[in-house]
Amino acid sequence: MIAVESVSKSFDGGASFAVRAVSLRVPARAFVAIVGDSGSGKTTLLKTINRLIEPQQGEVIIDEEPVRTVAPHALRRRIGYVFQGIGLFPHMSIAENIGITPRLIGWPEPKIRARVEELIDLVALPRSYLARLPAELSGGQRQRVGIARALAARPHIMLMDEPFGALDPVTRDALGAEYRRLHESMRLTTLMVTHDILEAVLLADRIVVMRAGAIVADGEPRALLSGHPDPQVRTLMDMPRRQAERVRALLEERARE
């Protein structure tokens, strides 16, 4: 379980807060989506969990253990992180990129090689790509590698920051569904930042809405879809529903013709 306890982070010495007194509990094996406008503090919140950002106040506890008591590199080797900008190492081959965390931990080479091949299959890329450099892949293919890299050392927790952002809608949908299956089969706990509310509704068990550094809504997709006291959250949740209704209307029209 991940427990975020009234965490605050300011980048300007307290004049404004990227994240302000946020508390969040994510039970093991949950799939939580974090949505919100850009600049609302989603990335900052995610990074306080694996200590890429240290909060000024509050603390993060994973399985009873405050993360500040764990060495950052050790903590991060246990948590998969998919970066918003992917962040593949340009001078390393795809195989080296995927195998980096196991190598840092000190897995034996044959085991790393086997794991890398398993993962490239898992994210549905041809094995021949393993020898390539990131620059030789398309944006979507790189995003798959980013996910494979995060999964490599068999973490129990996955933090994903807009992991499907650079994909075309079809691939995006397919990869999202594939990941959801991985989440189940690997018994992962997933926190996924997305700006696509429809994606959140379709993939997550629970949606957290952020605004100006605070959580303004937190609930199951179905509950949020059926109404919320905050008018802005309502507008936000209305969007997928309205879209779905229009699609249905269109389909019915065609059926009548």
Place this chain on the structure above:
Amino acid sequence: MNERLSSALRVLPDYLSQHVLLSAASLALGLLVSVPLLIAARRSARVRWPVLAVASLIQTVPSIALLALFYPLLLGLSSLCKRLFGVGFPALGFLPSLLALTLYSILPILRNGITAILNLDPAILQAASGVGMTDRQRLLRVELPLAAPMLMAGLRTSAVWVIGTATLATPVGQTSLGNYIFTGLQVEDWVWVLFGCGAAVALALLTDQLLALIELGLGRRRPRLAWTGLGLLLLGVAAAGVVPLRAGRHAGYVVGAKDFSEQYILASLISSRIRAQGYSVRERTDLGSVFAFRALAANEIDTYVDYTGTLWTNILHRTDMPGRRRMLQDLRVQLRRRYGVVLLGPLGFENAYVLAMRRGEAARLGIRTIEDLARAAPRLTIGGDLEFFARPEWRMLEERYGLHFRAERAYEPTFMYKALMSREVDVITAFSSDGRIAADHLVVLKDPLHAIPPYDAVVLLAPKRASDPVLRRALEPLIGAIPLKLMRHANYMVERPADQRTPAQAARWLARAAHLH
């Protein structure tokens, strides 16, 4: 083959290997210094700024001055070290050159490295932390590899600079390809000058290309290419390392020479006489005027020829002017007492500062002595060598005769004579043994007030060779055996515009003419 070219080729292994070793050591040390600085500077602007500022400042110091400045510094350190631990180290030659060139090599490596590291994509750096790298792992696995191409480019710039600047190590007593250039310039042997430049350029280009190969190998992830480049570089350095080892085993005696023709000729004469005793000899030429004596006192060279007036003012720092005989006697005692250096005796000629004019001009103005000159001086321009106007002799001339010229100009000696002949100047500070005095039909002005001290050429022996029987057997016959006329002619053979001879040829002629064998 042309005698000058073949003589240039004969010393090539020595000059080239020393040049390569000096440059390689400087670059290696430069890398060793700049990489940790780079690592310290990569996070903190507080370190970055002063480090870059100092490195840039060093770069603006003229290279020759930087080389020269290390000498007094090392001399001080050496004597301190001697007092504390009982052992000193040579303040001349390799060490000051190495330190100066190392300082020069730092800036390009540092500047490129810092630029490279500052320009690394922050997202990549955060990803490195995010996948669980420690600070050190991030440095070694991500930052340095990504900065490597820029770093290599910096190293290449450094290498080219260092190899070029290493030619300036010659005057502080470090043999390099610069010996060709300095010697060639002195004796107006343009073949040697060009040979030296060509060799330095070729070496710089070759090194640059090998480094480029490494860079390419790193950039394209083709380790074999990088290893090939590195291997060839190391092979070159190793080969250069073998040459002095082989020479060192046989080199019995080291004969020094300052940086002008007469010194080359006398060094050659002395060398051949030692060789005739069955011992091997190495020459270290182009030593700066002060450096030569220091090198002798430090036993780095075994013998060379210096001049009484120079020793009197520059080494003993005396300003009084006793007669020729007293000066010689005092020098003999004082040099022995203070430095352990033996003054074997005078060669028989003087190479003094004299004032010289074109014969026609002197006759027209009715000038025969410096007293005559003083009257005409306000309308005349004087040309001196690079140090003359800063020397006590000049002050004494000014005082005794009340000399005031319209203008004073300093020249490198070769160009000083040309300036006189082309009437850019009217009077020059010639050397009395210079062959050009006779050849250019110059008149030497008399010094009735004895303002200029005597400059008798004397043979000096290093402390450790004070009673060396071989040197004494070889050199004692030279004492009093070389009259001014012969020395002048030998100098002229080397410097004349046509039918030029090498110093070695002139030395052979001089030995025959002076009935030495």
